[in-house]
Amino acid sequence: MTTAPLTRRKAPVSLIAIFVTIVFLAAAPFWASRGTLNMLMEALAFLALAQMWNLLAGYTGLISVGQQAWVGLGGYLFFALAMFSGLPLLIALPVAALLSGLIAFPIGWIAFRLQGAYFAIGTWVIAEVFRLIAAQFSALGGGSGISLPIDVVKSLATSRGARDMVMYYIAFGLGIGSVVIVWLMLRSKWGLAFTAIRDSEPASESIGIRIRRVKFMVYVATAASTALTGGFIFLQKLRITPDAAFSVNEWSAFIIFIVVIGGIGSIEGPILGVILFFTLRSFAADWGSWYLITLGALAIGVMLVDRQGMWSILKSRGVPVLFKTTRWFEP
Amino acid sequence: MTQIVTLKGVSKSFGALTVTDAVDLAVESGEALGIIGPNGAGKSTLFNLIGGALQPSEGRIYWQDHDITDLPAAQRCRLGIGRSFQIPHPFVGMTVYENLLTAAIFGGDAQSAPQTCRRVLELTGLRPKANLQAGSLGLLERKRLEMARALATSPKVLLLDEIAGGLTEAECHALVATIRDIHASGMAVIWIEHVVHALLAVVERLVVIDRGALVAQGDPKAVMADPMVQQLYLGIDADDAA
Numbered sequence: 001m002t003t004a005p006l007t008r009r010k011a012p013v014s015l016i017a018i019f020v021t022i023v024f025l026a027a028a029p030f031w032a033s034r035g036t037l038n039m040l041m042e043a044l045a046f047l048a049l050a051q052m053w054n055l056l057a058g059y060t061g062l063i064s065v066g067q068q069a070w071v072g073l074g075g076y077l078f079f080a081l082a083m084f085s086g087l088p089l090l091i092a093l094p095v096a097a098l099l100s101g102l103i104a105f106p107i108g109w110i111a112f113r114l115q116g117a118y119f120a121i122g123t124w125v126i127a128e129v130f131r132l133i134a135a136q137f138s139a140l141g142g143g144s145g146i147s148l149p150i151d152v153v154k155s156l157a158t159s160r161g162a163r164d165m166v167m168y169y170i171a172f173g174l175g176i177g178s179v180v181i182v183w184l185m186l187r188s189k190w191g192l193a194f195t196a197i198r199d200s201e202p203a204s205e206s207i208g209i210r211i212r213r214v215k216f217m218v219y220v221a222t223a224a225s226t227a228l229t230g231g232f233i234f235l236q237k238l239r240i241t242p243d244a245a246f247s248v249n250e251w252s253a254f255i256i257f258i259v260v261i262g263g264i265g266s267i268e269g270p271i272l273g274v275i276l277f278f279t280l281r282s283f284a285a286d287w288g289s290w291y292l293i294t295l296g297a298l299a300i301g302v303m304l305v306d307r308q309g310m311w312s313i314l315k316s317r318g319v320p321v322l323f324k325t326t327r328w329f330e331p
Numbered sequence: 332m333t334q335i336v337t338l339k340g341v342s343k344s345f346g347a348l349t350v351t352d353a354v355d356l357a358v359e360s361g362e363a364l365g366i367i368g369p370n371g372a373g374k375s376t377l378f379n380l381i382g383g384a385l386q387p388s389e390g391r392i393y394w395q396d397h398d399i400t401d402l403p404a405a406q407r408c409r410l411g412i413g414r415s416f417q418i419p420h421p422f423v424g425m426t427v428y429e430n431l432l433t434a435a436i437f438g439g440d441a442q443s444a445p446q447t448c449r450r451v452l453e454l455t456g457l458r459p460k461a462n463l464q465a466g467s468l469g470l471l472e473r474k475r476l477e478m479a480r481a482l483a484t485s486p487k488v489l490l491l492d493e494i495a496g497g498l499t500e501a502e503c504h505a506l507v508a509t510i511r512d513i514h515a516s517g518m519a520v521i522w523i524e525h526v527v528h529a530l531l532a533v534v535e536r537l538v539v540i541d542r543g544a545l546v547a548q549g550d551p552k553a554v555m556a557d558p559m560v561q562q563l564y565l566g567i568d569a570d571d572a573a
């Protein structure tokens with residue numbers, strides 16, 4: 001919490017930093033090795049997932065440990081559409097996300113019967129039910145999963161290099177897009193509502209914010225965009241199984257670590273968290289479960305220093321805010 | 332005059348504890364009503380019931396002629412009920428101005444929100460603090476912000492819960508002047524206050540709550556002169572000194 005007046009408009013530095021990063025990432029296919037490119041794709045997809053979970057948990061206080069429901073559903077719907085509908089892959093992806101958004105209405109209606117910790121557990125149970133249902137579809141490989149047929153894969157682009165390029169730019173769009181959309185949203189009137197709900201629910205209601213509606217809207221929107229990212233993740237993997245698609249470790253625990261370590265309730269937090277997560281992983285790839293223990297210890301350590309995560313620690317040391325959302329009063 | 336808020340036989344219990352006990356109360360539009368009573372008498376609970384933060388166990392609450400007992404708090408705010416919390420609930424991650432802007436956009440008229448906020452900042456003396464993070468404010472400023480944020484929703488009735496405690500003599504005078512201005516603009520004010528001399532400088536009618544029940548009401552001077560109220564008032568005075 002800052003006690004000093006907010007410093008006003010040092011925008012150029014942060015804008016330049018954002019611009020340089022975007023150019024650097026946009027040019028990755030021209031400077032990065034295949035391995036690096038794959039790692040960046042994964043990181044950008046995780047960034048999109050983390051931004052969505054942060055919007056849900058960090059702003060509207062809906063602690064979901066069941067986002068794997070939407071990653072997996074997005075993946076499975078995408079595979080089903082890609083294999084059976086004849087839709088081009090780049091159309092099948094957003095259609096799978098839209099369908100997932102529609103399914104999020106009744107699922108959200110059920111999950112919203114539950115509050116707090118029960119909501120968290122409820123979302124997990126829902127994801128498990130999704131996993132069990134996915135294993136029932138023999139056309140999609142049942143319990144052992146299925147690979148995307150090679151002719152379907154080739155419809156994206158015939159050469160492997162070109163496919164990597166297309167996939168990279170999808171990941172780039174998802175990662176950067178998630179940051180931009182969250183930023184624009186926080187700058188709109190809805191950003192005021194999200195921040196108000198984050199800071200005090202009773203006060204938010206008392207000034208006319210219909211918090212259940214806002215939360216439901218955010219739940220459905222984040223479900224759809226999580227499913228979009230999920231569809232992409234399994235396009236990149238070319239293979240889907242119920243266990244991988246609905247993995248609570250991969251799509252909830254890791255995402256929660258990322259957001260908590262980086263800084264919940266800010267745009268910068270998930271970005272910082274993803275950078276940390278992938279840096280750590282590149283060093284600790286073969287530590288086995290020690291890697292997870294380190295990650296957990298790091299999350300707890302950061303929380304003990306500052307519950308708002310690394311970003312808050314940096315901010316209190318004078319690092320300027322990258323994504324400005326403050327509306328200044330002009331006297 | 333027309334009644335703006337009416338409580339008919341409103342009770343609230345938490346388990347075996349009855350906190351509001353069959354309260355009948357009608358507030359006229361544009362009226363300035365004071366509420367006093369010992370700590371734990373159920374005054375803040377009354378605001379929670381009127382504002383919609385709590386549902387009554389029994390009885391009905393009306394806005395003009397409409398039964399609003401089942402209406403959520405957010406919609407009551409849009410009807411015109413603006414409330415402050417005794418324990419301030421600022422949006423700590425926003426500036427003071429953004430706190431008001433949020434209230435004006437969601438609880439009032441979004442189109443004129445910036446002008447409304449400018450007026451409220453002037454009125455409440457918060458203008459010099461407009462661009463400070465609300466989380467950096469001290470308790471007194473947070474209380475001021477509570478009032479300002481409720482005002483930013485352009486209410487027809489303003490509920491103030493103990494906002495004068497801890498102020499200096501001069502600050503208390505300024506607060507009284509501000510609330511008089513608000514009342515003079517035609518807004519109804521319901522004010523719960525332990526600082527009785529400040530309250531008496533504003534209100535036209537006084538209500539006394541004890542153990543959840545409405546035990547006296549009427550002209551402030553007459554109510555204060557009532558021996559039973561004097562008895563309670565000694566208790567209030569002791570709280571005030573604490």
Ligand SMILES: Nc1ncnc2c1ncn2[C@@H]1O[C@H](COP(=O)(O)OP(=O)(O)O)[C@@H](O)[C@H]1O
Pocket residue numbers: 345350368369370371372373374375376377
């Ligand atoms: N949510 C609640 N659950 C249980 N008891 C409550 C709750 N809110 C208030 N109370 C109790 O109701 C009584 C009246 O509280 P309150 O309305 O805050 O009194 P006052 O504002 O007059 O000091 C107190 O005894 C308090 O402990």
Ligand SMILES: [Mg+2]
Pocket residue numbers: 374375376417492
């Ligand atoms: Mg009280």
